[in-house]
Amino acid sequence: MAGPGWGPPRLDGFILTERLGSGTYATVYKAYAKKDTREVVAIKCVAKKSLNKASVENLLTEIEILKGIRHPHIVQLKDFQWDSDNIYLIMEFCAGGDLSRFIHTRRILPERVARVFMQQLASALQFLHERNISHLDLKPQNILLSSLEKPHLKLADFGFAQHMSPWDEKHVLRGSPLYMAPEMVCQRQYDARVDLWSVGVILYEALFGQPPFASRSFTELEEKIRSNRVIEDFFAHPWVDLEHMPSGESLARATALVVQAVKKDQDGDAAAALSLYCQALDFFVPALHYEMDAQRKEAIKAKVGQYVSRAEELKAIVSSSNRALLRQGTSARDxxxxxARDKPRLLAALEVASAATAKEEEAGGEQAALDLYQHGLGELLVLLAAEPPGRRRELLHTEVQNLMARAEYLKEQVKMRESRWAAETLDKEGLSESVRSSCTLQ
Known part of the structure; x- marks a missing residue:
């Protein structure tokens, strides 16, 4: 609330109430629209007398960027006004507070929760970077939550953000030291990738409860975060998995895969149909997350139940066929x-393939079998290249093809099995056990 002797400023059309926070040159208040909707908003008030040249530039940048942006994980600028004393940014209200408070009240976040938050943050950043906009001050205090009941991240505070090109050369120190990339700390040339460094620090703090480079002085901090390691392709990383982020497209993508699965099923291709049904379930999970209407959600769940039942039937067919193929492959390998009695290296590689087959027949042995198949294939491909024409080369070529098919098949099964987040989500929807049994071949 406002301190003694002073209160929030007055603004036509709104009733300003409690103070939500203060920054370098702005104070944010919760407010209600006076009109019939009584819409709740957050109003950022900037006192004109506190503005220097840099503050004016930051404020204008924030207005310019937010005016042109509509994204579910970026705080919306609804309007802006001014009077003789203040400039007012009328923003979307986020009832859940900021990510810093959310982390610290829970000490650490489960990896499942952190992953969902990272997807949402990645989605917002990818949207910005596609428009050559960098935030440059990413930190948990600048990431808001829509609510505490069903929290969605909302990226906020674009005061330091700017349009950037790869060849831009910047020497101005921006952002918060704890979350700042080395090239910014060292005041070297930097670009949009500095945001990804900050994302990494935020993820670390979410999982471990404190930033990785906490220090007593700026000099000590600078020494800790100096690094020459290359930042990986964050947006395409399988852990972030933007492809399966809950969105308005999830249901359409799931439905399109089901259509393909039904066609393969009708054609008698059980393995392809099963694979497509399981891929569809990977999109139905986020579709259920995204859908807010209870009736539509129940309709989706009913459809998913039907697809799971068919997947279970296909699983039995494919498992039987796989066992026959494994026996065939073992016979040809013998x-x-x-x-190959005169080729010890070839014999050793074939032993690895046999070990992979044996491991595949064990319950839960898919990952170990896949590792063995890939190791054996590495050797056999080298030997195949050096093998002269003849019957042995033909058999070796067939063996390599069979092993590659097994490895690809297992790779898909392992991916489905390791989709723990999807399974946990479906637990809440009451479908977990069915999906696990359908999408994991024993």
Whole structure:
């Protein structure tokens, strides 16, 4: 609330109430629209007398950027006004406070929760970077939550943001030291990738409860965060998995895959149909997350139940076929082994393939089998390249093809099995056990 002796400023059309926070040159208040809707908003008040040249530039940048942006994970600027004393930015209200408070009240966040937050933050940043906009001051205090009941991240505070090109050369120190990339601390040339450094620091803090480079002085901090390591492709990273982020497109993508699955099923291609049904379930999970209407959600769940039932039937068919193929492959491998008695390296590689087959037949042995298949293939491909024409080369070529097919098949199964986040989400929807059994072949 406002301190003794002073209160929030007056603004036509709004009733300003409690103070939500203060920054370098602005104070943010919760407010209600006086009109019939009584809409709740956040109003950032900037006293004109506190503005220097840099503050004016920051404020104009924030207005310019937010006016042109509409994204579910970026705080919306609804309007802005001014009077003789203040400039007012009328913003979307986020009832959940900021991410810093959210983390600290829970000490640490489960990896499942952190991943959902990272998807949402990645989605917002990708949207900005596609428009050559960098935030430059990413930190938990600048990331708001829509609510505490069903929190969605909203990127806020664009005072330092700017349009950037890869060749821009910047020497102005911006942002918060704890979350600042080394090239910014050292005041070297930097670009949009500095935001990804900050994302990494934020993720670390979410998982461990404190930033990785906390220090007693700026000099000590600078020494800690100096690094030459290359930042990986964050947006395409499988852990972030933007492809399966809950969105308005999730249901359409799931439905399109089901259409393909039904076609393959009708054509008698059980393995392809099962794979497509399971891919569809990977999109139905976020679709259920995204859908807010209870009736539509129940309709989706009913459809998912039908697809799970069919996937279970297909699983039985494919499992039977796989066992027959494994026996066939073992028989052909035995013949090749007889013809390779003078090739110890080939014999050793075939033993690895046999170990992979045995491991695949064990319950839960998919990942170990995949590792063995890939190791064996690495050797066999080298040997195949050096093998002269003849019957042994033909058998070796067939063996390599069979092993590659097994490895690709297992890779898909492992991916489905490791989709823990999807399984946990479906637990809440009451469908977990069915999906697990359908999408994991024993």
């Amino acid at each position: 013949l090749l082994r007889e013809m």
